[in-house]
Amino acid sequence: MVCHNHNNTVIEGRDHTIYLVGSPNVGKSVVFSKLTGHHVISANYSGTTIDIMSGELRLGAETWQVIDLPGIYSLNASSEAESVTARALTNDGVIICVLDASHLSRDLQLAFDIQNYHKPVMYLLNLVDVAERQGITIEEEKLSRLLGAPVIPTVATKNIGIEEIKKTIPHLSHEASQKDKKLRGQSDQLIENIIQEVESYTPHPPAYLDRIGDLLIKPFPGLIFAVLILLIALAVVVGGGKGLRALILLPLINDWIIPFITNIVDLVVDQGVIHRLLVGEFGILVKGIEWPFALIFPYVLLFYFVLSFLEDSGYLPRLAILVEGLLSKIGLPGQNIVPFIMGYGCAVPAILGTRAATSYKQRLIVTSLISIGVPCTAQTGAFIALLGDQSMLALGFVFGLSILVVCLAGILLNHIIPGEKEAVIIEVPPLLLPDRSAIFKKIAFRLKHFLVEAEIPMMLGILLAAVIVETGLINWLGHALEPVIVHWLGLPKEASLTLILGIIRRELAVMPLLDMQLTTLQLITGAVVALFYIPCLSVFIVIVKEFRLKIASYLLIGTTLFAIFMGGIVYQIGQWLP
Amino acid sequence: MKLPNCQRGKNFRIINLPHDQMLSIFSIASGSIIKVLAKQPFKGPVLLQINRRKVAIGYDIAKQIIVEEVVGFGLS
Ligand SMILES: Nc1nc2c(ncn2[C@@H]2O[C@H](COP(=O)(O)OP(=O)(O)OP(=O)(O)O)[C@@H](O)[C@H]2O)c(=O)[nH]1
Ligand SMILES: [Mg+2]
Numbered sequence: 001m002v003c004h005n006h007n008n009t010v011i012e013g014r015d016h017t018i019y020l021v022g023s024p025n026v027g028k029s030v031v032f033s034k035l036t037g038h039h040v041i042s043a044n045y046s047g048t049t050i051d052i053m054s055g056e057l058r059l060g061a062e063t064w065q066v067i068d069l070p071g072i073y074s075l076n077a078s079s080e081a082e083s084v085t086a087r088a089l090t091n092d093g094v095i096i097c098v099l100d101a102s103h104l105s106r107d108l109q110l111a112f113d114i115q116n117y118h119k120p121v122m123y124l125l126n127l128v129d130v131a132e133r134q135g136i137t138i139e140e141e142k143l144s145r146l147l148g149a150p151v152i153p154t155v156a157t158k159n160i161g162i163e164e165i166k167k168t169i170p171h172l173s174h175e176a177s178q179k180d181k182k183l184r185g186q187s188d189q190l191i192e193n194i195i196q197e198v199e200s201y202t203p204h205p206p207a208y209l210d211r212i213g214d215l216l217i218k219p220f221p222g223l224i225f226a227v228l229i230l231l232i233a234l235a236v237v238v239g240g241g242k243g244l245r246a247l248i249l250l251p252l253i254n255d256w257i258i259p260f261i262t263n264i265v266d267l268v269v270d271q272g273v274i275h276r277l278l279v280g281e282f283g284i285l286v287k288g289i290e291w292p293f294a295l296i297f298p299y300v301l302l303f304y305f306v307l308s309f310l311e312d313s314g315y316l317p318r319l320a321i322l323v324e325g326l327l328s329k330i331g332l333p334g335q336n337i338v339p340f341i342m343g344y345g346c347a348v349p350a351i352l353g354t355r356a357a358t359s360y361k362q363r364l365i366v367t368s369l370i371s372i373g374v375p376c377t378a379q380t381g382a383f384i385a386l387l388g389d390q391s392m393l394a395l396g397f398v399f400g401l402s403i404l405v406v407c408l409a410g411i412l413l414n415h416i417i418p419g420e421k422e423a424v425i426i427e428v429p430p431l432l433l434p435d436r437s438a439i440f441k442k443i444a445f446r447l448k449h450f451l452v453e454a455e456i457p458m459m460l461g462i463l464l465a466a467v468i469v470e471t472g473l474i475n476w477l478g479h480a481l482e483p484v485i486v487h488w489l490g491l492p493k494e495a496s497l498t499l500i501l502g503i504i505r506r507e508l509a510v511m512p513l514l515d516m517q518l519t520t521l522q523l524i525t526g527a528v529v530a531l532f533y534i535p536c537l538s539v540f541i542v543i544v545k546e547f548r549l550k551i552a553s554y555l556l557i558g559t560t561l562f563a564i565f566m567g568g569i570v571y572q573i574g575q576w577l578p
Numbered sequence: 579m580k581l582p583n584c585q586r587g588k589n590f591r592i593i594n595l596p597h598d599q600m601l602s603i604f605s606i607a608s609g610s611i612i613k614v615l616a617k618q619p620f621k622g623p624v625l626l627q628i629n630r631r632k633v634a635i636g637y638d639i640a641k642q643i644i645v646e647e648v649v650g651f652g653l654s
Binding site: 073074076102103105106134136188201214217218219222223321322323324325326328329333334421423424425426427428 | 598599600601603604605615616617618619620621622623625629630631632633634635636637638639
């Protein structure tokens with residue numbers, strides 16, 4: 001056994017770092033979450049982690065800093081993720097290299113390359129359950145001897161092996177002792193020999209999940225399933241959301257919570273400006289509760305439920321492969337499809353997610369398309385609240401228009417933005433039955449994020465609205481914007497408020513229209529403007545960070561003009577229709 | 579024969595292929611045996627199996643991969 005006084009002589013916080021390294025999608029982030037208790041997003045496709053995450057692990061009296069790194073196939077620093085990892089590994093610390101038990105031959109090269117960093121290292125043989133399902137068994141003692149370092153079999157999602165990892169970490173203070181002559185060279189032959197030695201494969205009929213996984217990815221019946229799955233997803237989000245809203249949240253909030261708050265405010269505050277700011281037309285205690293919780297929350301909740309399920313099952317990359325042929329024609333090849341789908345949740349992770357494996361051109365296209373015409377869940381919820389009760393057809397029209405514009409914009413951008421077509425190579429992950437507690441954790445994580453991210457700006461937006469209305473600024477604004485709002489878009493003057501609030505958050509470009517008693521045509525016009533209007537403030541900031549201020553400004557100006565242009569066209573045409 | 583022209587369900591040996599690091603990571607190299615599992619519509623990716631793993635290769639690279647059919651080789 002190796003003792004750890006080596007550690008004690010080293011300055012605090014230096015030798016106490018653990019790096020989680022491994023191929024994409026082997027379960028590093030799950031291991032990270034289990035070790036640190038600090039939830040990070042994991043999902044069943046490559047490139048989930050795009051940034052370095054760090055958390056703490058307490059082992060006895062010592063605190064270890066655990067670092068979750070983006071998945072890499074090699075250490076050649078040929079992609080952004082690989083250079084991030086290679087750079088991180090130049091610091092001191094120990095390495096936990098996560099291997100995929102069902103794809104050991106792919107991971108062995110990396111397992112050896114990691115030893116060139118001359119750090120204490122241990123290996124996890126993760127996804128043992130999946131390997132077993134496929135008839136693969138690995139003798140970890142033999143592997144451990146060949147690699148010259150501890151090898152721990154794990155099923156990270158089920159907590160199997162996690163305690164063993166914690167027990168082993170303190171004893172890791174020597175670099176791998178693998179000095180065996182016959183292991184020199186690291187050729188393909190060597191890897192093959194090791195596989196021969198440690199892996200046994202019992203061919204057996206594929207497990208039912210593997211069979212379904214294969215069917216889902218063949219054009220037939222895969223495409224039929226794709227349509228079905230999307231319809232079910234839509235039904236769950238739109239139908240379920242309406243149900244939740246109408247049956248539970250609206251009665252609860254409008255009949256109980258808001259009257260309760262209003263009564264208290266009536267008692268405490270005298271009639272006047274303050275009173276109106278709190279519980280008036282745009283009272284933050286009224287709209288600040290009704291809008292986010294009653295109108296938007298149900299859709300966000302259900303969307304993330306569906307998305308988390310699809311993510312963890314491994315369906316998304318399958319869908320991407322099925323439709324790649326079509327989508328590559330609108331500038332969304334291979335690796336960009338999953339982040340693009342995420343854009344229907346929130347644009348921020350979607351734009352960050354394009355970092356994983358794609359070129360500048362592709363990133364720019366995905367970012368532009370999402371900014372121009374992909375509504376986030378919150379805005380979708382607002383659309384449903386605005387249009388869904390009036391006419392489902394109107395709702396369908398707005399979404400149809402969104403898809404049409406995204407396709408046309410994609411084709412156009414694909415032509416005008418210079419850049420190489422990139423190679424599309426997507427590994428198909430195994431189909432997994434998502435773990436219930438993992439899904440709940442993930443939804444909770446995202447909802448918390450949504451509430452923090454959305455509630456404060458929404459409150460501020462509503463406060464701004466209240467101030468604009470109460471101070472009479474609205475009249476001035478309405479007057480100033482009259483040519484656009486009234487003459488071109490056919491909306492009432494007060495609708496100018498949406499253009500101001502829409503800068504803060506996407507759904508705020510929709511919400512003020514709710515109480516304006518608009519005709520169906522006006523509702524559609526307002527929704528179209530909101531749809532194409534500028535992405536919200538946080539998205540703008542992300543675009544500035546990821547690209548440049550110049551690009552962000554182009555998008556800002558472009559989307560604003562385009563939104564007003566499209567809204568006007570819809571209104572002007574709509575007027576002539578019966 | 580170019581990879582996208584291959585018949586689904588059959589095994590092929592790779593004769594020539596473009597240089598791409600990702601391909602070699604998935605051990606798709608000259609001489610390796612692959613099975614074509616599916617070809618996606620609209621010039622979509624070719625889905626192939628190599629060893630026990632499934633990889634989708636975009637049409638643009640797939641058409642640069644030259645293969646020959648292998649008969650009687652069991653890659654289930
Ligand atoms: N069945 C099973 N699933 C697992 C296991 N470990 C992880 N998973 C699942 O595998 C998927 C990938 O896990 P992640 O933790 O996101 O993988 P990662 O290595 O962080 O991936 P990148 O960040 O993309 O490099 C997730 O859907 C996990 O729930 C395991 O031992 N067994
Ligand atoms: Mg990860």
